[in-house]
Amino acid sequence: MATKDASATKPKRNNPFKQIAAVYRAVRSMDSSITWWLLGVFLGIVAIFVLIGFLVGHPIYFTFIGIPFGLLAAMLTLSRRGERAAFGAMAGKAGQSVGALSMLRRGWYYDQEPVAADVARPQEVHNAAMIFRALGRPGVVLIGEGPLPRAKKLMEREVKKVARVAPGVPIHQLYVGDGTEQIAARKLPRHMAKLKKMLTKEEMSAVNKRLKSIPGIRQGIPAGIDPNKARMDRRQLRGR
Known part of the structure; x- marks a missing residue:
């Protein structure tokens, strides 16, 4: 049997966007409402920063600050909802x-x-x-x-x-x-x-x-x- 030379092949880099997409598809198969949860969390966080921006007179500046926080909150929500959906699917099953x-x-x-x-x-x-x-x-x-x-x-x-x-x-x-x-x-x-x-x-x-x-x-x-x-x-x- 022929073996591959590890030095001859370059290691593949993990694409974080593909990984997130794969996690999202897996969670959506167990929790159909995940899309609305992610949108709601993201838009809610951004809306809070926009409101703060209007109060201090810099709405555009705070909007750009709120976007990464909204994405982070959405990722945390995806993780938590995915974990809950996974346990829900396993509940009562052997193992x-x-x-x-x-x-x-x-x-x-x-x-x-x-x-x-x-x-x-x-x-x-x-x-x-x-x-x-x-x-x-x-x-x-x-x-x-x-x-x-x-x-x-x-x-x-x-x-x-x-x-x-x-x-x-x-x-x-x-x-x-x-x-x-x-x-x-x-x-x-x-x-x-x-x-x-x-x-x-x-x-x-x-x-x-x-x-x-x-x-x-x-x-x-x-x-x-x-x-x-x-x-x-x-x-x-x-x-x-």
């Missing part, structure tokens, strides 16, 4: 937690696939109970979704697994959904960001390596590693 985790800022490790799942019947994947796992400065965050009773049983098992390989590390248990004991998927990133930071970056890296030793749905126990016998304390986490 919505992954969409929420993808909204996290830097400083988090998380798995794209569930670390545990319970499907009553093969054809009922939409009604599956699943556990997703994330790791950040606050510690390990386990997120359950699906039918709550089954999700809680899976959660108990995962908490024990994590505690075995990383004793002393905080484990937070959250459930995504619309129930009284659950958090809406769109609120999950903000909720996780508010958790108290307990680990250093070095400790996070060490814990992440230990978590990878836990057998998952499609993962067997790596050779030479027995997570049931693994132990860790704070000094080990720091590599001391």
Whole structure:
């Protein structure tokens, strides 16, 4: 098979206008009112600056100042409405937690696939109970979704697994959904960001390596590693 020489091809520059257009089309497919929202925000901001311009005697000057602010406000609106539309499309669907985790800022490790799942019947994947796992400065965050009773049983098992390989590390248990004991998927990133930071970056890296030793749905126990016998304390986490 022939391979391309990276030095022979020039890297393509990303066109920001094409990217914005692509985002707009994607959001419009989920939120048909986005065009009116963007126009309303843009014209509203510009109108405020024009009014200020008339009050101080420089309407044209303030109009030109208001245009970039109007564009910025429109872009922020596009982002917020797009995020809300995306969560609305994912609501109630299996795997919505992954969409929420993808909204996290830097400083988090998380798995794209569930670390545990319970499907009553093969054809009922939409009604599956699943556990997703994330790791950040606050510690390990386990997120359950699906039918709550089954999700809680899976959660108990995962908490024990994590505690075995990383004793002393905080484990937070959250459930995504619309129930009284659950958090809406769109609120999950903000909720996780508010958790108290307990680990250093070095400790996070060490814990992440230990978590990878836990057998998952499609993962067997790596050779030479027995997570049931693994132990860790704070000094080990720091590599001391």
